[in-house]
Structures are given as structure tokens and as C-alpha cells.
Amino acid sequence: xxxxxxxxxxxxxxxxxxxxxxxxxxxxxxxxRHDPLAIGDVLALRLVPPLGHDSAGAWHLLGTDRFGRDxxxxxxxxxxxxxxxGVGGSLLAALIGTVAGAAAGWLGGITDRVTMAxxxxxxxxxxxxxxxxxxxxxxxxLLTVLIxxxxxxxxxxxxxxxxxxxxxxARPFVxxxxxxxxxxxxxxxxxxxPNAIGPxxxxxxxxxxxxxxxxxxxxxxxxxxxxxxxxxGNMIAGGRDLIVAAPWVALAPGLALIVTVLAVTLLGDxxxxxxxxxxxxxxxxxxxxx
Amino acid sequence: xxxxVSVIARRMADAIxxxxxxxxxxxxxxxxxxxxxxxxxxxxxATAADAARLRADLGLDRPLIVQYAxxxxxxxxxxxxxxxxxxxxxxxILLDAAPVSIALGGISLLLTFLIGVPVGMFQAANRSNALDxxxxxxxxxxxxxxxxxxxxxxxxxxxxxxxxxxxxxxLRLPAFGIRTPGIVLGGWAGLVDLARHxxxxxxxxxxxxxxxxxxxxxxxxADVLDEGWVxxxxxxxxxxxxxxxxHILRNVTPQLTVLAALSLPGLIAGxxxxxxxxxxxxxxxxxxxxxxxxxxxxxxxxTVFYAAAVIFANLAADIVLPLLDPRxxxxxx
Numbered sequence: 001x002x003x004x005x006x007x008x009x010x011x012x013x014x015x016x017x018x019x020x021x022x023x024x025x026x027x028x029x030x031x032x033r034h035d036p037l038a039i040g041d042v043l044a045l046r047l048v049p050p051l052g053h054d055s056a057g058a059w060h061l062l063g064t065d066r067f068g069r070d071x072x073x074x075x076x077x078x079x080x081x082x083x084x085x086g087v088g089g090s091l092l093a094a095l096i097g098t099v100a101g102a103a104a105g106w107l108g109g110i111t112d113r114v115t116m117a118x119x120x121x122x123x124x125x126x127x128x129x130x131x132x133x134x135x136x137x138x139x140x141x142l143l144t145v146l147i148x149x150x151x152x153x154x155x156x157x158x159x160x161x162x163x164x165x166x167x168x169x170a171r172p173f174v175x176x177x178x179x180x181x182x183x184x185x186x187x188x189x190x191x192x193x194p195n196a197i198g199p200x201x202x203x204x205x206x207x208x209x210x211x212x213x214x215x216x217x218x219x220x221x222x223x224x225x226x227x228x229x230x231x232x233g234n235m236i237a238g239g240r241d242l243i244v245a246a247p248w249v250a251l252a253p254g255l256a257l258i259v260t261v262l263a264v265t266l267l268g269d270x271x272x273x274x275x276x277x278x279x280x281x282x283x284x285x286x287x288x289x290x
Numbered sequence: 291x292x293x294x295v296s297v298i299a300r301r302m303a304d305a306i307x308x309x310x311x312x313x314x315x316x317x318x319x320x321x322x323x324x325x326x327x328x329x330x331x332x333x334x335x336a337t338a339a340d341a342a343r344l345r346a347d348l349g350l351d352r353p354l355i356v357q358y359a360x361x362x363x364x365x366x367x368x369x370x371x372x373x374x375x376x377x378x379x380x381x382x383i384l385l386d387a388a389p390v391s392i393a394l395g396g397i398s399l400l401l402t403f404l405i406g407v408p409v410g411m412f413q414a415a416n417r418s419n420a421l422d423x424x425x426x427x428x429x430x431x432x433x434x435x436x437x438x439x440x441x442x443x444x445x446x447x448x449x450x451x452x453x454x455x456x457x458x459x460x461l462r463l464p465a466f467g468i469r470t471p472g473i474v475l476g477g478w479a480g481l482v483d484l485a486r487h488x489x490x491x492x493x494x495x496x497x498x499x500x501x502x503x504x505x506x507x508x509x510x511x512a513d514v515l516d517e518g519w520v521x522x523x524x525x526x527x528x529x530x531x532x533x534x535x536x537h538i539l540r541n542v543t544p545q546l547t548v549l550a551a552l553s554l555p556g557l558i559a560g561x562x563x564x565x566x567x568x569x570x571x572x573x574x575x576x577x578x579x580x581x582x583x584x585x586x587x588x589x590x591x592x593t594v595f596y597a598a599a600v601i602f603a604n605l606a607a608d609i610v611l612p613l614l615d616p617r618x619x620x621x622x623x
Contacts, residue, residue, distance in 0.1 A: 010423065121311040124600045126559035129577070129593055133316075136581040136589075137323030213436055217563060220438050221578065236439055240567070247446035254439035261434035266427070 011270045017263040021256065025079035032073040033058070037228055039067045047246045062252040066242060071235075075253045078230040081142070082257065085231075086212035086264075089149025093211075094204040096150055097157025098193065104158065105165030106188055116162070119155040127152050131214055135223040145224050149211050156203050164196030198275040206268035209261040216257055232257040298609055305605045312597040313365055316590055317358050348374060361590070370591035375583050380591035383576055388595070390468070391565070391572035395558040398492050402499035402557075403550060407542075409500065410507025411534055414515060426508070432501035437560060441494045441567040448490065463489050466569045491561075491568045499557060506549060510542045544615040551607035555599040 048054045048064040050071075062071040104115040122130065134148040168174060168191065177187045212232075218224030219233030227234050232253045239250025345351045349360065364371060370380035409429065416422040432440075448463045464487050514520065515538070523533055562574030569575075573592060580588035 010427075117311055118315070120308055121315045124308055124312050124604075125316070125593060125597045126556050126600065128556075128559050128562060129596050132562070132577065132581060133319060133589060133593060137320065139324075209434065213434075216436055217438070220436070220563070221566065223581075233436075236436075236442065240442065243442050243445050244449050247442075247450050250442050251439070251446060254435065254443075257439070258431060258435045262427070262431050265430050265434055269430075 008270060010266055014263040014267040014270070017259055018267070021079060021260050021263075022083065024076045025083055028073060028076035029080070032070070032076075035069075035073075037069070037077075039069065047242070047249070049246070050248050050252065063246075063248045065235075065238060065249050066246075071249065071252050074230045074235060075232070075256050078232050078235055078253060079256055079260075081225055081229065081231045082212055082215060082233075083260070085142070085145055085149065085215045085225075086208045086260075088146050089153065089211035089215065090204050090207035092146065092150030093153030093207055094157050094200060095154075097154035098161050098200065100154060101158035101161030101163075102165055102188055102193065105162040105169070106184070106192070112162075115158065119158055122152065123155050128214065128217065131218060132221070132223065135218050140218075140223055140226055142225065145215055145218060149214065153207055153211065156207075157200055160199045160203060161193070161196050164199075165192050168192045168195050202268060202272040202275055205264060205271055209264040209268065212257065212261055212264070294612070301605055301608050305601050309598065309601055310362075312601070313362055313594060314358075316593050316597070317361060320586055320590055321354060321357075365594060370594065371587040373580075373588050374585045375580075380587050383588055384573065384591055384595055387571060387573045387576040390570055391558050391561050391574060394488070394491055394495065394561055394564070394570065394572060395554060397488075398495035398499055399550060399554055399557055401492065401496040402503050402553075403546065405496065406500035406503025407507045407539075407546065409504040411511050411538070413504065413508040414511035415530075415534070417512060417515075422508075425504075429501045429504045432497055433505060435498070436563070437494055437498045438563040438567050440497055441490065441564055444490050444494060445567070468570055487568075491564045491570060494564050494567075495557065495561060498560070499553070502553075503546075503549070507542065507546065510545050511538060514538050514541045544611055547614055548607040548611060551603045551610070555596060555603055558599065559596055 046064060046066050046068040048068075050063040051059075051061065052063060053059050054064065054068070062075065064070055065074070100115050100119070104112040130152045131148055134152065135144060138144045138148075165188070174187055174191060177191060178184075215224055215231065216233030216236070219231045220237045222234075222237065225231035225234055227238065230253075235253035236250050239246070239248075239253075242249045342351070349357060352360075361371065368381070370384070372379050373383060376383070409425065413422045413425045413429075416425075452462045468484065468487050520533070520538070523537065524530075528537075558573065561570075561572060562578065564570070565572040565574040566578060573595070577589065577592040579585075580592065
């Protein structure tokens with residue numbers, strides 16, 4: 001009880017970092033003096049080191065890339081893509097997983113067996129390999145990455161939801177609802193899914209960090225977001241052959257990525273502890289009652 | 291005993307069914323994709339007739355179900371077909387590349403556990419003070435860093451950084467490749483050369499892996515610490531070092547072994563980035579090249595290989611677990 005009442009410093013830090021990143025992603029490209037996509041006087045502006053001034057006198061927080069574009073503004077423009085895909089990809093995976101898991105658990109029989117067999121088979125292929133194959137075969141781009149992230153990440157949530165559905169189905173209140181003639185899908189949506197929501201939120205939050213990492217990996221390999229649209233992954237790839245001469249071009253965008261995934265992961269861990277704690281408490285109460 | 295054998299037999303049957311499912315899914319996935327591989331393979335000046343001839347030659351003009359039966363049948367016999375682009379057997383390409391990835395993954399896995407488990411223990415032991423929070427943020431930060439970024443950061447430090455500090459070239463770590471090009475080194479000198487080239491890739495994979503293992507062992511050890519017998523041992527005056535090194539380690543060993551078995555395939559797959567950054571001729575590199583060339587048989591073969599590794603590791607973990615944890619008999623699992 002005491003723990004919940006005191007301010008959780010790690011969670012606060014994580015939320016603050018994410019809020020900062022989101023604000024940066026929204027506002028920095030809007031108000032920046034440097035155009036993140038335009039290529040100007042390349043020879044005069046390129047490869048300015050971090051905190052340096054270019055020959056026109058403008059100051060660059062993280063320096064400039066090989067075309068003289070400001071790295072900080074580009075990094076924040078990339079944050080829009082990476083954050084949107086991370087959250088979108090994880091939410092899509094959670095949605096597919098919820099539908100598949102609920103269908104499998106509720107309908108049982110052949111639906112259950114087929115769904116879980118597909119989930120097992122997809123889990124047997126390392127997710128990165130699955131992503132590479134899918135991303136490579138379809139035309140690379142935002143929508144492809146989003147769909148591929150959803151299609152390769154739903155199995156965990158499907159298992160959680162299926163397990164909860166199977167557990168809740170046998171409880172008396174579901175039987176009562178059925179006896180009262182409440183429609184099946186209504187029982188599912190109103191009574192069964194809410195019971196499974198805690199672990200799903202945890203899995204989805206941790207999934208955001210994973211999705212951001214995977215998106216950056218695909219873009220790094222040239223199979224994700226395509227330049228000139230910046231994403232953290234393709235910005236790192238863009239600085240790859242400059243790593244000896246101008247290491248900041250590749251390394252700076254990674255800092256935003258690391259901070260974001262760190263914050264999401266810390267937040268997910270905290271949520272997991274909270275959900276687990278709640279379940280332990282609920283189990284104890286149930287145990288005391290019987 | 292009879293019972294255990296039948297459990298293992300059932301597990302193996304499940305694994306075979308799962309493998310067949312994976313083979314089917316890979317086939318469906320790849321054939322669902324738009325685009326015709328023959329269009330990528332013919333030279334730009336080829337006519338439509340040339341493309342049609344190539345398509346017939348590769349068997350791509352036959353009905354999908356025939357192609358599937360043909361491919362699945364061949365996979366079962368261990369034949370993964372031949373590469374569209376180099377016309378080499380796929381199994382040859384994979385077998386040439388696999389040792390590099392497996393050696394890289396295996397060494398990194400070993401180091402990952404040697405570093406990750408003690409770090410996790412240290413964190414669990416310091417649960418009540420600030421050291422744990424600090425270490426958690428540190429390990430999570432490493433865990434949050436993509437391996438290709440860590441790889442590039444290491445290259446920057448050991449080339450750019452070392453050069454600007456005036457470290458002589460002979461002492462700097464090589465950043466790319468598996469051997470020094472141009473000179474042939476035999477015996478001992480060749481091994482040293484290989485080892486020097488392996489340092490940065492191994493450190494990269496180990497850093498990422500150890501951070502994950504530390505996160506896992508922290509919670510595993512913390513759970514054990516909550517058990518009554520730990521308090522009992524402490525009250526009896528058991529030295530903490532002995533408590534951790536023998537009793538607690540022994541209690542988390544089964545979970546960690548399963549984790550090791552399950553993380554090896556991922557580690558081998560994860561080396562795609564490391565192999566790409568450091569230009570190591572492993573499986574990941576072979577797969578990337580094949581993906582870019584739409585060399586379907588190699589892509590499918592590599593995916594089958596990875597899946598087989600995962601399924602085999604799962605099976606091995608299932609079989610080994612009861613041996614490590616006497617409380618969990620084979621029939622209980």
C-alpha cells in the first residue's frame with residue numbers, strides 16, 4: 001500500500017522522457033530554422049561536428065550530416081516516424097492478438113487448434129528473420145513496416161488472451177450471463193476481455209520498445225523506411241561509412257532511440273510489477289475467502 | 291522410465307508436426323509476395339521469352355501446389371534446392387556460412403551468461419538500495435541499444451578514438467572483416483589474427499545479450515531470495531558468498547539453462563546486424579544478400595534452418611529440464 005502511495009521515481013522519469021521526446025518530435029521540426037530535408041550548400045555546411053558552427057555561422061546542436069542537414073532536427077523528424085511505428089505496430093499486434101486469442105479461447109475446437117498452430121509456427125521462426133523475409137518481399141515503406149510489425153508480433157498477446165478466456169469462461173458469472181441469455185460476443189467483450197487487459201497492456205508497452213528497435217533494424221538494413229524520409233535506423237545507416245571520419249552522424253540518432261526504448265522498457269517493467277502485484281493480491285483475497 | 295520415454299517421444303512428434311507447419315508457412319509467405327523472381331534474374335536486355343524459359347527452367351511455371359509438394363518433399367529429404375543466382379546447392383551455401391555464425395553466437399552466449407548472471411545476482415542482492423536502481427537503468431539502456439549502433443560506437447572508439455589518442459595502428463583492433471586481407475597467415479599467427487578480428491563482434495553481441503540475461507536473472511534470483519530457506523540459511527550464519535554461489539545459483543540453474551537453449555537461435559539470428567556491420571561472412575550476411583537478390587531458395591532455406599534451430603532448442607530444453615530439476619519429473623512437465 002505504501003509503495004503505491006509514494007511517487008514512483010523510475011516511472012515518473014520514464015514518462016517525462018517520453019513526453020519530452022513526443023514534444024520534440026511534434027514541435028522541433030515545426031519551428032526549426034533548418035529544413036531537415038532540403039540540401040543547401042553541401043560543401044559549406046556538411047559534417048559540422050556537434051555544438052559547432054557552420055561557415056554561415058549557424059549553430060548545430062548535434063552537427064550536420066554529409067549533405068549539411070542539421071542532425072538534431074532530422075532526428076526529431078525521424079522520431080515522428082519511429083514513435084508512430086513503434087506504438088502503431090505494437091497496438092496492431094495487440095489488436096490481432098486479442099481477436100485471435102479471444103476467438104481461439106471462446107470458440108475452441110478447430111478454430112483454437114488452427115490459430116494456436118499458426119502462432120506456434122510463427123514463434124518458431126526468430127522474429128527478426130520473419131520480419132526480414134516479409135519486409136524484403138513487399139515494397140518497403142511505412143505501411144509495409146506497420147503491417148509486418150503487427151503480423152509478426154501478435155502471438156504473445158494471443159496466448160495471454162486465450163489463457164484468460166479459458167480461465168474466465170469456466171467462472172460462475174459467465175455461466176450466469178449465458179443463462180440470462182446475454183449474447184456471446186457481449187459476454188466476451190464486457191466480462192472476459194477486461195479481465196485479461198492487465199497482462200495485455202504490459203505486453204503491448206514492452207512491445208512498443210521492441211517494435212521501435214525492429215523498425216530501426218529494418219531501416220538500417222535498407223528494408224524499412226526509405227531515405228530521404230528520416231527514421232532513426234536509416235539515419236544510423238547513413239552515417240555508417242563516415243564512422244571513422246565523422247562518428248556523430250551515425251551515433252547521434254541512436255541516442256534518441258536508446259532514450260526512447262529505455263523509457264518504454266522501464267515503464268513496461270513497472271507496469272508488469274504492478275499488474276503482477278495486483279494479481280498476487282487478488283489471489284490472496286480469493287484464497288482467504290475460501 | 292517408461293513414462294519418460296513416451297513423454298520424450300510425444301515431444302519429438304510434436305516437434306516434427308511443428309516443423310512441417312513452419313515449412314508450409316514459409317512457403318505460403320514467400321509465394322504470397324508480389325513480384326516474380328524470374329524478372330529479377332534475367333539480364334536487363336532479356337526478352338519475355340527468355341524470362342518464360344527461365345521460369346520453366348526453375349519450375350516457377352508449375353501450379354503452386356506442385357511446387358509446394360516438390361519443395362516440402364525435398365526439405366524432408368534434407369535437400370533445400372539450389373540458389374537461383376549462383377546455382378550452388380542451398381545446403382552448401384548455408385553450411386559454408388553457418389560455422390561463422392554459430393561460433394560467434396556460441397562464444398557470445400557463453401560470455402553473455404558469465405557476465406549477465408552475476409550482474410543479475412548483484413542487482414537482486416541490492417534490491418533494497420540505490421545500486422539496484424542504477425544498475426537496472428544501465429542494463430536496460432544497453433538492452434535498449436540496437437546492436438548495430440553498439441557495433442558502430444565500438445568501431446568509432448577503437449578506430450577514430452584510438453587513432454586520435456595516438457595508439458599505434460598495430461595495437462588498434464581491426465574493425466571489419468574476419469581476417470587481415472592481402473596477407474596469408476598460417477597456424478598461430480592466423481589464429482591470433484582471427485581472434486583480433488573477433489573481439490568487436492563478440493563484445494557487441496555479448497553486451498546486448500548480457501543486458502537481457504541480467505534483467506532475467508535479477509527477477510529469477512529475487513524470487514529465490516523470497517523463499518523461506520534463504521532466511522533460514524542466513525540465520526544459521528551461512529556466508530553470503532557460499533549462499534549465492536551454491537544454493538541460489540543451483541536454484542536458478544534450470545530456468546537459466548532453458549533460457550540459454552531458447553536464446554541461442556535468437557542470438558544467431560541477431561548476428562545479422564553484427565555480421566552486416568563487421569562484414570563477417572555468416573548466415574545473416576548470406577540471408578541479406580539472398581533477400582536483396584530475391585534468391586527464394588536461399589531465403590527459404592535459411593529460414594528453415596533458423597526454425598529448425600529454434601524447434602531443436604525447445605525440444606532439448608524440454609528434455610534436459612527434468613534432469614536439472616529433480617522436483618520436476620518428466621511426467622509432471
